Amino acid sequence: MAEIYKHRLLLRVLTLGVLTLCLSLLSRSGSNAPLASVKEPQLQVQTQAPVIAVKPQVDTPLLIAAPRIISWDGQDGEFAYELINASGKPIRAYAIMQRVEAGSTQSSSISFSNLDLTSSPSLQPNQSLTDFDTCPAISEKERQISLSVDYVEFSDGTKWGKDTAKSAERSAGQRAAASLISKRLLKILNEGDSSNVMSAIEAGAAHIEPPAGHSDEWKEGFRNGSNSVVARLKSVQKRDGSRQFEQKLRQLAERFKGVD
Numbered sequence: 001m002a003e004i005y006k007h008r009l010l011l012r013v014l015t016l017g018v019l020t021l022c023l024s025l026l027s028r029s030g031s032n033a034p035l036a037s038v039k040e041p042q043l044q045v046q047t048q049a050p051v052i053a054v055k056p057q058v059d060t061p062l063l064i065a066a067p068r069i070i071s072w073d074g075q076d077g078e079f080a081y082e083l084i085n086a087s088g089k090p091i092r093a094y095a096i097m098q099r100v101e102a103g104s105t106q107s108s109s110i111s112f113s114n115l116d117l118t119s120s121p122s123l124q125p126n127q128s129l130t131d132f133d134t135c136p137a138i139s140e141k142e143r144q145i146s147l148s149v150d151y152v153e154f155s156d157g158t159k160w161g162k163d164t165a166k167s168a169e170r171s172a173g174q175r176a177a178a179s180l181i182s183k184r185l186l187k188i189l190n191e192g193d194s195s196n197v198m199s200a201i202e203a204g205a206a207h208i209e210p211p212a213g214h215s216d217e218w219k220e221g222f223r224n225g226s227n228s229v230v231a232r233l234k235s236v237q238k239r240d241g242s243r244q245f246e247q248k249l250r251q252l253a254e255r256f257k258g259v260d
Contacts, residue, residue, distance in 0.1 A: 062149045173214065180208060
């Protein structure tokens with residue numbers, strides 16, 4: 001019995017030793033295996049909505065009022081403001097300067113709008129319109145946006161403002177393109193119908209390179225005016241049909257009649 005007992009005890013010791021060795025090998029293998037990389041979620045830094053202010057200006061014919069944030073997600077947003085014609089003449093174009101201050105960082109941009117190229121009529125004296133712009137994406141938590149009028153163009157062709165972005169040149173280029181293209185398309189319409197005009201547009205009749213001898217701003221305005229006229233006519237044709245298309249083309253040709 002003693003021999004049997006010793007034999008069983010020896011087997012148990014050997015088994016325990018084998019198990020210990022296996023556990024040791026498994027432990028070493030696990031320690032050498034690369035750990036799966038765990039990416040921590042990048043949290044978007046939430047910043048405060050910028051403060052929108054209006055820069056005081058003397059004798060400006062176009063007043064900026066009621067600036068307000070209309071959408072904000074912590075990084076990007078949109079704001080609106082009212083423009084009031086404080087002069088005695090209709091306004092057909094304007095440029096608004098947006099100056100941004102964020103800590104030690106300062107930047108500025110100018111947005112130019114030509115009402116003659118949109119479906120909006122000229123802004124009459126004492127009338128107002130709502131304009132919109134976007135908040136620039138800047139990492140600083142506190143930002144202030146200051147709005148001011150940089151340029152005003154009246155329907156009689158007279159101008160007001162510093163015009164730091166040469167908006168007058170852009171306006172002239174836009175008007176020249178609108179005049180040239182509407183005149184060319186009107187001729188096609190008078191000799192056929194709206195389908196002929198659309199076919200001509202698709203064939204590139206409205207694709208005209210700006211003539212030489214003008215500034216870069218004028219040429220930029222020319223290309224922009226060309227694209228705007230084509231986009232408006234296509235939109236009217238798609239939305240309202242041939243009759244409205246013909247009416248809109250004749251209105252455009254009349255509006256820009258006599259523009260060089």
